Amino acid sequence: MKETASIAILPGDGIGPEVMNEAVLLLQEIEDYDRTFSCEMNEFPWNSAYYLEHGRMMPADGLAQLRSFDAILFGAMGDSSVPDEVTVWDFIMPIRKQFQQYINFRPVKKLEGIRSPLAESEDVDFVIIRENAEGEYSNSGGRLYDHTNEAMAIQNTIMTEKGIRRAADFAFQYAKEHGLPVTSATKSNAVIHSMKFWDEVVQKTAEAFPEIALEKIYVDALAAYFVQRPQSFGVVLASNLFGDILSDLGSALVGGLGISPSGNLNPSGDYPSMFEPVHGSAPDIAGQGIANPIAQIWSAALMLDHLGRKDLHDMVVTAIEKTLAEGYRTKDLGGEHSTKEMGEAIRANVRKQLQEVAV
Template identity: 50%
Template sequence: MKKWEISVIPGDGIGIEVMPEATRVLDRLAEIHGGIAFSYREYPWSCEYYLEHGVMMPEDGLKQLEQSDAVFLGAVGNPKLVADHISLWGLLVNIRRGFEQVINVRPAKQMKGIASPLVNPKEFDFIVVRENSEGEYSEVGGRIHSGEDEMAIQNAVFTRKGITRAMDYAFELAKTRRGHVTSATKSNGIVHSMPFWDEVFQDVSKRYEDIQTQSVHIDALSAFLVSKPHTFDVIVASNLFGDILTDIGASIMGSIGIAPAANININGKYPSMFEPVHGSAPDIVGQGIANPIGQIWTGKMMLDHLGERELGTLLLDTIEEVLQDGIKTPDIGGTASTIEVTDHIFNKLNCGHSWCQAPSVDK
């Protein structure tokens, strides 16, 4: 039996509520498969941890996580306790950078059973591949002077290596999908980094002659994700542009509460990390209404990364079946609780594949 070692960080807010729901669904899938199991090691790193220890994670935190097959993260942040730049850079970004998770991947699709705010979404299904290590989110810069002369300088850093690996990932992904890659640019307004981005995109495109390509300015592309999202397949974007586009993707799906994400290490040296997009949502903590689908769908992405694609497909299909049955949390128009949604996913999981064991159904 294959045992997957998973580092679990529930984090803050609703992360603590949705993480147990996702892990019990993963355990259900392991039961169905019969040939795998999950071993979880949970870490209490959070804003509460920061208040007690003065850090978001211990000095040897990355060393503790390093031997796992994947990191499963719930949510980070509680601005009432800890400033966001401290909580995010102390935990989430620390793991991303320390484990060389240079690619961020976020899918967006019209989910069966959820009404998109778009009048005619036309079954859109696209993935944004975001460069995750440099770009507009580099740490280069600083502040000087004070008063009316105070100045802040933030330098965007783009390297050929960083851009190329993000674009290669996008093109390889497009091979498994509909064979189209869109590059998000702004070379008509940003005079150095974006023309460089475009040049690298043209160079990389030459190695993928069977893939259709286009470059679209970020302002127009943001509008097109609202007016015609069904025309996109794989979108590759810089750190900031990818961040913005994926929030639009979550919004047109119907709720940021269902959106998943993956931070991918591509060299095999360190584990990748999987996290929902929704954040800690402190306004609904403790009410039992947090949507668990974002965390569970994120588990699907983790399964795919671990090579358990059949189980990942089964899980997403089951999520959509439950949504079509009308079992939804309030953020997507339902009345079900966090646990009720998970219970329905848990009990509906079934499989006709030869590699599946017949699961027992809880009564």
């Protein structure tokens, strides 16, 4: 009997629909060849064009519609016709916060076949666990006296013991399952209230995992260590802002944003989790058929893992590496292959693995 997963598809703006198409075709390929997996995909046209037509990023019951799905596969959002704060705070943030997707999971892995700007990068393989629901990305603050010489702005960072603890607990549990050390990103020497609180809660959580090594590093030094000794990291635990910045740096170390996936996780399973590439909508290359689909496809693989099919996740990542080893490259990786050509090659390598398993 097949497992049937219900998946909401949100292609978004720019290159989002192009790379999403390759991920959807991959899922259909798996469904065709794997007798134990089935998925029902529903696509929603909620993007900047929808906003310009309706005055909102999604219908009033949009979250209620998404709530019924097992997972959400998201492309990218952003267009010059709509202010960024609208697409972020009227679309992305409501999904993350209302569905309690308090973990952002981002692997940083050197794939076979991709050149890194680092001379010694072959064994770079770590994950960044980013607190995803509060911290620096809290909608708290305001502005006063705009357009005067006394104008001022206040942006509040909100950190709760519950929020820090559950992110830290997830990081240490993952580290325990995979035999990895934990590095906590902080800046408590200068940000003496919120980050010192972060340190205290992380340390308290660590006491329940005495077998896991914990290293606390100031985030500015950590950025340098990402370049100098990336092989030394296993699990990097970070606040919302620090995790966001470090994730992009991590992506650059192993080939760029075009290959980097992420998952916004609700670990309890009470709400759907959302999976998306780290890259943005890249409107400057939209419609040209040259966008790299790897990040979107790998995000779909993370979704498969979250749905209980680690075997399929591993097949997809193996297929990505095999495709790269065969010489396939989109423009961002120094090649000339199109989005579709890269997607087709990855699907072909997944198909070969599925056929071998079926024999």
